[in-house]
Amino acid sequence: MASPERIRDVSGYQIGSIPPFSWQPPGFRTIVDASLLGEPVLAVGSGTWGNEILLSPADLVRAASAQAANLTGSDLPAQVLPAAIETPVQSKTHSPAAPAATETPAIEIPAGMEISKLHLHIGAEVCVRGWLSNKRSSGGMVFLELRDGSGFVQAAVERSSVNEECWATAQTMTRESSCLVRGVVKAEERAPTGIELNASHVQTVQIAENFPIGRKEYAPDFLFNLRHLHVRSKQPWAILRIRDEVFHRFTEFLRNDGYTRVDTPILQPTHCEDSTQLFQVDYFGDPMYLSQSGQLYLEALLHGLGKVYDFGPVFRAEQSKTRKHLCEFWMLDWETPFADQNAAEDFLEAMIKHVVGAVLQHRRQELEILKRDLTALQRVRDTRFVRLELRNAITILNDKYQMVLAGDDDLSAEAEEKLGEHFGVPVFVKNYPYSTKAFYMKHYRDAEGVERAICADLIAPEGAGEIATCAVRESSYEKLVGNLRDRGQSTEEYSWYLDVRRYGGIPHAGGGIGPERIVRWLTGIHHIRETIPFPRTLVRRLP
């Protein structure tokens, strides 16, 4: 099989590129030889954009190999191909009536090139398919700032180098119109991204109406009312791409470590946490509740599948109105058999570092758009997290930050911020009083007679606050029953959960992560509602 370098040398194209059909490198003119005609991924199109051929990376490898064997001298395929293979042209609408103004017109869709890959094709003629995110003009020049989801690029349209129709299109195209722009890719330091498309052909797919969001600062309420349109802007783009990276890298880490993803029910008959408020729904006449955590189900699954995690939306009807709370958010719970608290903390730390490292590596452009301080994230990636007993954390806060906290007070938002500021890396605050924690946590009586849960909250720096939590679960049937009774809870409601302890119970530990809080922290974004495509908060239910 040919190496990527070999393919590039022979063809002048990198793996993954989409050479136009008319392209004919020396000694390689019949790239599509007879042996390739049978490949289903091969597609040739002919339309206003010229004859074009789409090749997958695998095709390129095969093509380069084939060239070495038998390409020389054969020129049959050039005549055979267009008739032999169907064109990838979108079928036209059959409606005899003229389309309404807002209807997307039937057009021939040319092969396109993602903006994020343009830098690999300097000098090539390509077609960018996307939207006009902004437009600037200067006499005989129009600069089209294009967006296709993968990135942003500026196309320069010069009056003297396009036809009348394309010039008129470029001049009159409105912001957010969908369009096809063909041109030669070139390095251009005057362009915002250093790369520019020298446009030869401009065509609109649909002219956009006057877009309600301009290029300026707006109040949050205005933007969230238009969230369905705001997601086209650069800041949401950067945040949601970092969100994607975070979500992906968590599941990647867990899978690589042998964890099985198991999904827990969203409709649940009981509370998982005993403190938070639930959304109630009517379930064929009976009350059910939207999940606030899959934790209890995950513990049952652990006894069948070993290392497990779940990842999905959860719902809390708390009257919380802060920049750290959503009513609908995603939660990742994991559970590890035969693990103790130290193992849970080490695992959580490794997982967070994996995610932070991946975001630094793969989402650099997005972090720069958000003007994020990278050194703070690099320090997190490279430094061991702090581990601290709650009482020691309180001593630090009282001594160094003039706070007045008792030995077993829960940490306030201000206390969390000070703690993050003090260390500059995430801090595990360990062993809270059991009375403030959930009934399923294993607990012990300390030297001063305080009943403490074996647990830790992970507090992130830079004002991010609590981003994750982990704990050892109570594995004794009798003690769990006692925990529920002490709190006045019905053991009948939790009978299935208690049942798990009766058949080969084991010590185990696990935790929960709030990915949106991680995203808020990594992006440095002020409010958590920016970290989810369509936020649900106390005051927001639309769009």
Next chain:
RNA sequence: UCCUCAGUAGCUCAAUGGCAGAGCAUCCGGCUGUUAACCGGAGGGUUGUAGGUUCGAGUCCUACCUGAGGAGCCA
């Protein structure tokens, strides 16, 4: 749920109790290297709602609505 603040053009904001203003956006015109381009012109108003004080209220008072920030709770 509690505390604090805000609401004026499509958007961001001005306006001592005395004529309702600017920038951006939109439309028209100009400019062959723009970077939220720039320059010239035009259109655009039930000042959140209801009531009150006053010769006169965007401005003062009361209630309500909406939003923002913070608290508690949590991921």
